[in-house]
Amino acid sequence: MELQYGICRVAVAQLRAEPSDRAEISTQLLFGDHVQIIEKTEKWWKIISAYDGYEGWMDFKQLANVTADVWDKLNDYKHLAPASLNNTVIGPDGSAYYLSPGSNLPLYRDGYCYIGDEKFKVEFNPAIIYPITEKNLITTATFFQNVPYLWGGRNLFGIDCSGFMQIVFKLHGIKLKRDAWQQAEQGSIVDFLQEVQPGDVAFFDNDEGRITHVGMMLNTTEIIHASGKVRIDKMDNQGIYNADLGRYTHKLRIIKRFA
Known part of the structure; x- marks a missing residue:
């Protein structure tokens, strides 16, 4: 099959x-x-995401075709939907699309972005990669607090633990892979919990030793992560302690620093 390229033309x-x-x-x-x-x-196209290399099947009607030249330009994304509830773009037919934080605004210029042959009016001020500071990372992560957990989710109406980390760090110009075990292979090791800085990322394993969970440290004793919902829990050398349940729910494996 000759190489073909596409771009997502719906909010999610x-x-x-x-x-x-x-x-x-x-x-x-x-x-x-x-x-x-x-x-x-006939209905489904198998694709590879340019951002994280993830493969899967999707309804072809949710994609617009792009040329190889345009596809190359899209790799150099700069403008994103910010951590905000007011990320509206208006399509060529006048209808509104409500974008989740971290969505790309492809080929943005003069208040418009472009999906294939379609032109969308951007009704908000785009984010151009937030500066990486401890305060900014915490502000971005806590914006998602109480978003419900959804396996495979990457948006404000449902997100999983690694999708949460991927979007938070994308808004700060750091590209993380999709799954928790893949993200654990990135970054540099933080040797001790006492050395944690806000924005460091903790990984947790199951009884078989597989890394299955991830979250971002707010300080040396608190973590924000997606478990049931995006929530803040206590953290120590043993792992995450859920006060609602009265027990530890995730066993600490390793802490990494990406910023």
């Missing part, structure tokens, strides 16, 4: 493990995410 698109509406949601594309198309069926 499900990326599924199999070409079926009943298949597991493995992750999501946000508005402006661009992809390589590697296989096609």
